[in-house]
Amino acid sequence: MLQIKTIHERTDDVKNALKKRGFSAEELNVVDEVVNLDNQRKATQTKLDAVLAQINSKSKAIGGLFKSGKVQEANDMKKEVTDLKSEKDPLEDQLRQITVDIQNILFKLPNMPHAKVPEGLSEDDNVVVKDWDKPLPSLIEGAKAHWDLAELYNIIDFELGVKITGSGFPLYRGKGAIFQRALINFFLDEAREAGYEEIIPPLLVNEASGIGTGSLPDKEAQMYHMEKDNLFLIPTAEVPVTNIVRNVILKEDDFPIKFCAYTPCFRREAGAHGSDVRGLNRVHQFDKIEIVQVEHPDRSHDTLDNMVSYVEGLLNKLELPYRILRLCSGDLTFASALTYDFEVFSAAQEKWLEVSSVSNFETFQTNRMKCRYKDANGKTQLAHTLNGSALALARIVAALLENNQTENGINVPEVLRPYTRFDLID
RNA sequence: GGAGGAGUGGCAGAGCUGGUUUAAUGCACCGGUCUUGAAAACCGGCGUGCCUUCACGGGCACCGGGGGUUCGAAUCCCUCCUCCUCCGCCA
Numbered sequence: 001m002l003q004i005k006t007i008h009e010r011t012d013d014v015k016n017a018l019k020k021r022g023f024s025a026e027e028l029n030v031v032d033e034v035v036n037l038d039n040q041r042k043a044t045q046t047k048l049d050a051v052l053a054q055i056n057s058k059s060k061a062i063g064g065l066f067k068s069g070k071v072q073e074a075n076d077m078k079k080e081v082t083d084l085k086s087e088k089d090p091l092e093d094q095l096r097q098i099t100v101d102i103q104n105i106l107f108k109l110p111n112m113p114h115a116k117v118p119e120g121l122s123e124d125d126n127v128v129v130k131d132w133d134k135p136l137p138s139l140i141e142g143a144k145a146h147w148d149l150a151e152l153y154n155i156i157d158f159e160l161g162v163k164i165t166g167s168g169f170p171l172y173r174g175k176g177a178i179f180q181r182a183l184i185n186f187f188l189d190e191a192r193e194a195g196y197e198e199i200i201p202p203l204l205v206n207e208a209s210g211i212g213t214g215s216l217p218d219k220e221a222q223m224y225h226m227e228k229d230n231l232f233l234i235p236t237a238e239v240p241v242t243n244i245v246r247n248v249i250l251k252e253d254d255f256p257i258k259f260c261a262y263t264p265c266f267r268r269e270a271g272a273h274g275s276d277v278r279g280l281n282r283v284h285q286f287d288k289i290e291i292v293q294v295e296h297p298d299r300s301h302d303t304l305d306n307m308v309s310y311v312e313g314l315l316n317k318l319e320l321p322y323r324i325l326r327l328c329s330g331d332l333t334f335a336s337a338l339t340y341d342f343e344v345f346s347a348a349q350e351k352w353l354e355v356s357s358v359s360n361f362e363t364f365q366t367n368r369m370k371c372r373y374k375d376a377n378g379k380t381q382l383a384h385t386l387n388g389s390a391l392a393l394a395r396i397v398a399a400l401l402e403n404n405q406t407e408n409g410i411n412v413p414e415v416l417r418p419y420t421r422f423d424l425i426d
Numbered sequence: 427g428g429a430g431g432a433g434u435g436g437c438a439g440a441g442c443u444g445g446u447u448u449a450a451u452g453c454a455c456c457g458g459u460c461u462u463g464a465a466a467a468c469c470g471g472c473g474u475g476c477c478u479u480c481a482c483g484g485g486c487a488c489c490g491g492g493g494g495u496u497c498g499a500a501u502c503c504c505u506c507c508u509c510c511u512c513c514g515c516c517a
Binding site for chain 1: 445446456473474475476477478484485486487496497498
């Protein structure tokens, strides 16, 4: 959430940022609207505070009058306060309404893109900042896509998933299940070595947590909602893990805070039917290891670069061909200021699959969740949050299965063998 | 799920028969005096957000969340949440 102060002080910057996001001239009017509302809020509060101050002092005086037995004077003053209350109530209602109106607008404004974010409308305008410069893997004759390999080796059963739950809920079995577990442990061990504290968070979160990361309101469509308990199944570990610092005031030397977490992720993917949904390409439940950092604003962009390098290291160890994209303004997610996407080449499908997204949210999330720190002058400032997938399993599995297939079976990457305790899926 | 008790500033802990409490006091923390230095002692500071002021400062709100009663609520009422104790059920 953008700070109202920022909108006041840098109105033109905010407008330009939103324009970059694709806001039309007409849509940009909300910026002036919210500034106006905030001015109204200030004026209303000034009036209200003055009335309240009178009520407070008179009420206190009434107490003194009663004590000294001046009942008549006390009763007279009571009437005065009653009159003041008729001024107070409408002002209170007004202030409440204005506050809600401001909040509703702020909730709908996306983050301001960082200067590095390229202008663009869709994913076609994303910039490849690091391309794969080695040859792409050449596959055996009659190479299969992962959904066919899954069936051939009986490692992932999509139909059983459909039977038990519905489409998009794959069932892993045998070496397929073990392979998943190996990847999870590998990623967690790597993260630990990189200094991330491992977290096992709740998989259901409340409304406040959803709002904190920007998953709520309005984006309920992406989350499974337990209406009876008003809880949401997490779409990513980012939600519960980042909310660890909700309503926390940190010390400057607490930075950087580094968490990692493995969780299943649940996404409704409403309206995402059609292309690219076969097999593991797009599912409702998948496993992911997430890394999260809470950083000092001065260092967060260096940290973002470090996180990108970290993810790159993982892909190198798995020997997967990848490329890194800097998302353009049109493809940037709602809460992000700057995002790098990692894509892995799926040889049998002959397409690039998104397997990781590493973002700096700057103060967008911390403003929502009130995560602050005390600076050298003792002033409270908003911290920065970052996160990245390190990594998301389903598509990594798809790429590994396809790229490593041989006539005899599927080769397990070297780094995973200590975890799988087998070298070949056959 | 049932019954009872409780949620106060970083922590501990008063206040809770509604009105000089502007939330006492202690610990912790920060600054100062003293000291060669440190400890102790003493003095001062010590929450968050908002409004207002060039500034000094002034004002408002917050005692788990929300709502209500009242001239006035940490204190009374309603509701939700959380924790503790006991009972029941259960991996």
